[in-house]
Amino acid sequence: MTHRFARTAGWLALPCLVAAGLLAWYVTREPASPFADVQATTADPALISRGEYVARLSDCVACHSLPDGKPFAGGLEMATPLGAIHATNITPDRNTGIGGYSLADFDRAVRQGVAPGGRRLYPAMPYPSYAKLSDDDVKALYAFFMHGVQPVQQANLASDIPWPLNWRWPIAMWNGLFAATAPYADQAGQDAQWNRGAYIVQGPGHCGSCHTPRGLAFNEKALDDSGKPFLAGALLDGWYAPSLRADPNTGLGRWSEAEIAQFLKTGRNRHAVVFGSMTEAFNNSTQFMSDDDLAAIARYLKSLPGDPQRDGAPWQYQAETTAALLDSPGGHTYVTRCASCHGLDGKGQAEWMPPLAGATSALAKEDASAINITLNGSQRVVTAGLPDAYRMPAFREQLSDQEIADVLGFVRSAWGNHGGAVNPQAVGKLRGHTDPASSSPIILHMR
Amino acid sequence: MELRINQKTYQVEADADTPLLWVIRDDLGLTGTKYGCGLAQCGACSVLVDGNVVRACVTPVAGVVGREVTTIEAIEADAVGKRVVAAWVEHQVAQCGYCQSGQVMAATALLKHTPKPSDAQIEAAMVNLCRCGTYNAIHAAMHELAQGEKA
Numbered sequence: 001m002t003h004r005f006a007r008t009a010g011w012l013a014l015p016c017l018v019a020a021g022l023l024a025w026y027v028t029r030e031p032a033s034p035f036a037d038v039q040a041t042t043a044d045p046a047l048i049s050r051g052e053y054v055a056r057l058s059d060c061v062a063c064h065s066l067p068d069g070k071p072f073a074g075g076l077e078m079a080t081p082l083g084a085i086h087a088t089n090i091t092p093d094r095n096t097g098i099g100g101y102s103l104a105d106f107d108r109a110v111r112q113g114v115a116p117g118g119r120r121l122y123p124a125m126p127y128p129s130y131a132k133l134s135d136d137d138v139k140a141l142y143a144f145f146m147h148g149v150q151p152v153q154q155a156n157l158a159s160d161i162p163w164p165l166n167w168r169w170p171i172a173m174w175n176g177l178f179a180a181t182a183p184y185a186d187q188a189g190q191d192a193q194w195n196r197g198a199y200i201v202q203g204p205g206h207c208g209s210c211h212t213p214r215g216l217a218f219n220e221k222a223l224d225d226s227g228k229p230f231l232a233g234a235l236l237d238g239w240y241a242p243s244l245r246a247d248p249n250t251g252l253g254r255w256s257e258a259e260i261a262q263f264l265k266t267g268r269n270r271h272a273v274v275f276g277s278m279t280e281a282f283n284n285s286t287q288f289m290s291d292d293d294l295a296a297i298a299r300y301l302k303s304l305p306g307d308p309q310r311d312g313a314p315w316q317y318q319a320e321t322t323a324a325l326l327d328s329p330g331g332h333t334y335v336t337r338c339a340s341c342h343g344l345d346g347k348g349q350a351e352w353m354p355p356l357a358g359a360t361s362a363l364a365k366e367d368a369s370a371i372n373i374t375l376n377g378s379q380r381v382v383t384a385g386l387p388d389a390y391r392m393p394a395f396r397e398q399l400s401d402q403e404i405a406d407v408l409g410f411v412r413s414a415w416g417n418h419g420g421a422v423n424p425q426a427v428g429k430l431r432g433h434t435d436p437a438s439s440s441p442i443i444l445h446m447r
Numbered sequence: 448m449e450l451r452i453n454q455k456t457y458q459v460e461a462d463a464d465t466p467l468l469w470v471i472r473d474d475l476g477l478t479g480t481k482y483g484c485g486l487a488q489c490g491a492c493s494v495l496v497d498g499n500v501v502r503a504c505v506t507p508v509a510g511v512v513g514r515e516v517t518t519i520e521a522i523e524a525d526a527v528g529k530r531v532v533a534a535w536v537e538h539q540v541a542q543c544g545y546c547q548s549g550q551v552m553a554a555t556a557l558l559k560h561t562p563k564p565s566d567a568q569i570e571a572a573m574v575n576l577c578r579c580g581t582y583n584a585i586h587a588a589m590h591e592l593a594q595g596e597k598a
């Protein structure tokens with residue numbers, strides 16, 4: 001009996017061992033790179049400058065630098081649900097940076113999220129999007145990081161994710177399920193401009209990292225326009241990143257292509273001014289894009305259909321209903337605190353102060369952006385080297401949770417806005433999470 | 448661009464996004480309007496635009512072209528403004544006085560829209576900051592003004 005059991009167990013153990021071996025190979029292997037045998041150490045200035053532009057498109061600097069640190073030296077803390085991780089040094093320093101990377105190593109890190117030796121990167125690095133970068137752009141990016149960036153000796157900081165959650169190998173299986181696997185391929189039936197826009201939005205621009213809702217495994221629910229959730233708006237880091245589809249309320253339905261391009265180039269247009277996390281993307285990335293690329297992005301985004309079921313009835317300006325609302329606690333606060341800039345009519349001032357009438361943050365059911373900007377104000381918007389003349393001040397010290405809830409309830413109901421009431425508890429919660437004195441800043445909470 | 452300030456027409460050269468306050472003080476020399484915080488929080492820079500109080504530090508100058516701006520220099524040319532200043536004098540509201548031109552503008556705007564405001568309406572409208580703490584004197588002056596014109 002025992003003998004037979006041992007024999008059965010033996011027969012079972014063999015496939016188990018094989019499976020374990022296969023798994024171990026799969027999760028630690030270095031995936032193929034088209035550059036495996038390529039020796040690319042060229043310092044060609046044209047290639048380096050193209051690489052610098054790709055780095056702008058990809059906004060590498062936003063995460064891989066500290067506000068007062070050396071460019072690309074890493075160190076930015078990102079709080080994930082499991083613990084804090086830190087962006088790494090990607091300067092060409094040989095000891096602490098990526099100076100020892102071959103082109104193939106670099107390619108595997110950028111497009112597949114695999115560091116030399118097979119260690120998996122956390123998908124805080126948007127390689128699920130960068131996977132779509134073209135071979136030529138990866139080559140150019142490599143040339144820029146090897147020859148166009150100053151090496152900085154600065155050791156990477158360890159993550160504080162506890163064992164065994166800090167195992168990296170399970171990420172390989174996440175990648176197998178959720179990451180894109182091939183560079184962007186032009187879609188037949190679409191012209192060159194549309195395809196260029198799609199390439200930037202899906203690939204280097206990684207717009208979906210913030211604007212596409214995520215699933216249970218923190219995976220983006222769609223990585224391209226074949227999926228309806230793609231760029232449909234998402235809650236992230238205490239901000240609601242609006243839809244970039246043709247939704248008239250929560251998306252770009254009321255924006256023209258020219259207005260989209262203007263927004264990305266100058267940080268403002270007649271509908272909105274950049275705020276929240278988009279400020280970093282604007283300051284470091286979109287304003288440096290060429291006019292042709294911005295036009296291509298606008299063209300592509302405007303081709304994404306909206307979803308009336310999700311977005312609701314299109315907003316229309318209404319003056320009549322607002323007068324009655326003004327005589328309320330929220331209305332009083334609006335008149336004294338907000339109307340100087342945003343106007344009693346909610347229409348703002350030209351393109352300097354954005355209108356609140358018809359603003360996405362006043363129409364979306366997610367009220368995080370409205371609360372966050374009221375508590376914490378806007379960040380400095382720097383356009384072509386010039387800081388903005390006007391900025392949303394922080395009201396964290398002046399207004400209580402109840403007062404903020406009241407005034408936002410007013411804003412989200414006046415002038416035809418239909419975002420609706422705001423709960424003071426929600427204000428209190430975000431107040432705590434975004435307290436500058438808090439030890440748990442919310443960066444990259446992915447929720 | 449052409450600006451109408453205190454019933455006079457001025458030609459000014461400024462970028463469209465220059466704050467109205469800078470134009471008033473630096474270009475036109477009307478220094479009765481004060482710079483406080485620069486963030487629309489304190490109210491020292493309050494002026495009237497078409498009779499509504501606005502904070503000049505956050506008003507792009509291009510936005511007031513074709514509209515009537517009133518600053519503290521001309522407030523007594525307005526009947527309501529004149530009453531406000533008289534009440535301010537009677538109650539000796541000012542201490543250091545830096546915020547008072549803004550306080551007077553806020554009071555005038557309120558009384559123009561609501562001649563007999565309730566205490567709650569006064570409280571809601573008079574939110575300019577005062578480092579000397581003249582709030583009680585402001586409230587007393589406002590309370591009297593809210594009774595309406597004396598016979």
